[in-house]
Amino acid sequence: GRIRHYKFNVVTKNANRLCSSKPIVTVNGHFPGPTLYAREGDNVLVKVVNHVKYNVSIHWHGIRQLRTGWADGPAYITQCPIQPGQNYVYNFTITGQRGTLFWHAHILWLRATVHGAIVILPKLGVPYPFPKPHMEQVVILGEWWKSDTEAVINQALKSGLAPNISDAHTINGHPGRINGCQTQGGFHLSVEKGKSYMLRIINAALNEELFFKIAGHKLTVVEVDAIYVKPFKIDTIVIAPGQTTNVIITANKKSGKYMMIASPFMDSPIAVDNKTATATVHYTGTLSSSPTTLTTPPPQNATVIANNFIDSLRSLNSKKYPAKVPLKIDHSLYFTVGLGINSCPTCKAGNGSRVVASVNNVTFVMPTTALLQAHYFKTKGVFTTDFPSNPPTVFNFTGTPPANMATINGTKLYRLKYNSTVQLVLQDTSIIAAENHPIHLHGFNFFAVGKGIGNFNSKADQKNFNLVDPVERNTIGVPSGGWVAIRFRADNPGVWFLHCHLEVHTTWGLKMAFLVENGKGINESLLPPPKDLPKC
Numbered sequence: 387g388r389i390r391h392y393k394f395n396v397v398t399k400n401a402n403r404l405c406s407s408k409p410i411v412t413v414n415g416h417f418p419g420p421t422l423y424a425r426e427g428d429n430v431l432v433k434v435v436n437h438v439k440y441n442v443s444i445h446w447h448g449i450r451q452l453r454t455g456w457a458d459g460p461a462y463i464t465q466c467p468i469q470p471g472q473n474y475v476y477n478f479t480i481t482g483q484r485g486t487l488f489w490h491a492h493i494l495w496l497r498a499t500v501h502g503a504i505v506i507l508p509k510l511g512v513p514y515p516f517p518k519p520h521m522e523q524v525v526i527l528g529e530w531w532k533s534d535t536e537a538v539i540n541q542a543l544k545s546g547l548a549p550n551i552s553d554a555h556t557i558n559g560h561p562g563r564i565n566g567c568q569t570q571g572g573f574h575l576s577v578e579k580g581k582s583y584m585l586r587i588i589n590a591a592l593n594e595e596l597f598f599k600i601a602g603h604k605l606t607v608v609e610v611d612a613i614y615v616k617p618f619k620i621d622t623i624v625i626a627p628g629q630t631t632n633v634i635i636t637a638n639k640k641s642g643k644y645m646m647i648a649s650p651f652m653d654s655p656i657a658v659d660n661k662t663a664t665a666t667v668h669y670t671g672t673l674s675s676s677p678t679t680l681t682t683p684p685p686q687n688a689t690v691i692a693n694n695f696i697d698s699l700r701s702l703n704s705k706k707y708p709a710k711v712p713l714k715i716d717h718s719l720y721f722t723v724g725l726g727i728n729s730c731p732t733c734k735a736g737n738g739s740r741v742v743a744s745v746n747n748v749t750f751v752m753p754t755t756a757l758l759q760a761h762y763f764k765t766k767g768v769f770t771t772d773f774p775s776n777p778p779t780v781f782n783f784t785g786t787p788p789a790n791m792a793t794i795n796g797t798k799l800y801r802l803k804y805n806s807t808v809q810l811v812l813q814d815t816s817i818i819a820a821e822n823h824p825i826h827l828h829g830f831n832f833f834a835v836g837k838g839i840g841n842f843n844s845k846a847d848q849k850n851f852n853l854v855d856p857v858e859r860n861t862i863g864v865p866s867g868g869w870v871a872i873r874f875r876a877d878n879p880g881v882w883f884l885h886c887h888l889e890v891h892t893t894w895g896l897k898m899a900f901l902v903e904n905g906k907g908i909n910e911s912l913l914p915p916p917k918d919l920p921k922c
C-alpha cells in the first residue's frame with residue numbers, strides 16, 4: 387500500500403442554514419468535512435491540529451485499527467483529547483476492508499458538525515464484485531440545530547430531561563426545501579440518461595435513524611459498513627447513526643428532476659418529527675425551471691418498511707469474500723440496553739430525577755485519563771474488569787417495568803482473551819421509552835446472526851440463527867422491545883468501546899468497553915503508543 391497524508395485543521399466557521407447563521411466547529415472550514423480517500427492496504431496519517439476552544443478527538447468509525455488502538459479516537463477510552471493549540475497524528479493501516487465508512491469527532495457533541503466520509507477503494511486492479519458504476523457520490527445525512535449543540539446537551543444535562551430535537555435534517559449539509567425557508571444550495575446530483583451511479587450513504591446524524599429514497603428510482607444495495615452484501619433492489623432504505631450503505635441507481639428516465647429525501651424513522655415515536663431533508667437527482671439537459679417529481683416520506687413509525695430492508699441484508703459470502711462466522715463460542719454474553727431514571731437532587735425541571743441509560747444496569751462513568759493508557763502502563767484505580775456478563779436479575783419484560791430498574795455507576799470493562807469468540811445478545815429493555823438503539827462496537831466487525839421481538843429465549847431463538855451468510859457490520863439497530871444477537875472474534879488486542887450511536891444515549895451512559903488481552907504470537911499484541919499521544 388501507499389502512504390496517504392492528510393491535514394485536518396479543526397477551526398470555527400460561520401454557517402448559514404434555516405435562514406440563520408451560527409458558528410460551528412469544522413475540519414478545514416467545511417461542513418460536512420473533507421472526504422478521506424485510501425485504498426485497502428494503505429497507511430493513512432492524519433495530522434489533526436486543534437484551533438478551537440474545545441478539547442477534540444477524531445474517530446475513524448469502522449476502521450479495524452488492528453493493534454493500533456492508539457489511533458481509534460474515542461476521548462478518554464483510547465486517548466486523552468487533543469487540547470486547544472495541540473496536535474496529534476492518527477497513524478493507521480487499512481487492513482482487509484474496502485467500502486464506505488466515516489470519521490467523526492468523538493468527544494462532547496462535536497460530531498454534529500465535525501464529520502466526513504472515508505472512501506476505501508479496493509486494492510489496485512481488484513474490481514468490485516458488481517458492475518463498475520459510471521460515477522460515485524458521497525451522500526452524508528445529518529442533523530441541524532439552530533442553537534449551539536453544546537448548549538443543547540448542557541441544558542439537557544442540567545435539567546435531567548431529554549434535549550431538544552434538531553431543527554432540520556440535512557443531505558450533504560443542506561436541508562433542501564423546508565417550511566418556506568428555502569436555503570440556497572440544496573444538494574443536486576447530475577445524472578446522464580442510461581448511466582449508473584453509486585451513492586455512498588452515511589448517517590452522521592446525532593440522534594436519528596433515517597429513511598432514504600429517491601422518487602422514481604430503485605436502489606440496488608451492494609454494501610453496508612464497508613462489507614459487500616448480496617445485491618438486492620428496494621425502494622427505501624433505513625440507516626441508523628453510525629451506519630453506511632452503498633446503493634447503485636440507474637438513470638433510467640429520459641429526463642427530469644427527481645426528489646431525494648431523508649426522513650426520520652422512530653419505531654415507537656417519543657417525539658413527533660416530520661422534518662424531511664430534500665435533494666434532487668437532475669438529468670443533464672433538463673431545464674432547471676422544470677418541475678421536480680416528488681416522493682413522500684414513509685410514516686415516522688413505518689417499522690415494516692424498515693424491517694423489509696434490514697431483513698434483506700446478507701453477507702456476500704463468496705469464495706473471495708467469505709463470511710467467517712464464529713461457530714464455537716467462548717464467551718456467551720447477554721446485555722440489556724435501555725434508559726432509566728436516577729435521582730438527581732439538583733435537577734429541578736426533572737423533579738429531582740434525571741434520565742440515565744445503562745448496559746446491564748451499569749451507567750458507564752467516563753474516566754479522567756484514557757483507558758488504553760491505563761491498561762498499557764498498568765495504572766491502578768482507573769477501571770475495573772468486572773462488567774457483568776448478564777443483568778443483575780433475570781430480565782423478563784412483560785410490559786410493566788421490572789423491579790431491577792436502578793443503575794449503578796462505574797467504569798467497568800469486560801475482559802476477553804486474545805482470539806476468543808464472543809456471542810453477544812443485546813436486549814432492548816423499553817422500560818421508559820421504546821426506541822431502537824444503534825449499537826456500535828469499535829475495533830471489530832461482527833455478524834448479526836439473529837434478531838427478534840420480545841425477550842430473547844436462548845434455547846428457542848438460537849436454533850434460528852443464521853450462521854451461514856449473516857450480514858457483517860459495525861453498528862446494529864437493537865429493535866425497540868426486541869433483541870439482536872451478534873458474534874465476533876476478539877482478534878484485536880486493546881480497549882474497545884461499545885455504545886449506542888444515538889449521541890444523547892451515549893451521554894446518558896449507554897456505553898461500556900471490552901479489554902482484549904494480548905496474544906502470545908509475535909503479531910498478536912497492541913503496538914506501543916506513538917510519541918505524540920496526547921496527555922490528559
Ligand code: C2O
Pocket residue numbers: 445447460490492628826828883885887
Ligand atoms: Cu461512530 Cu464510538 O463511534
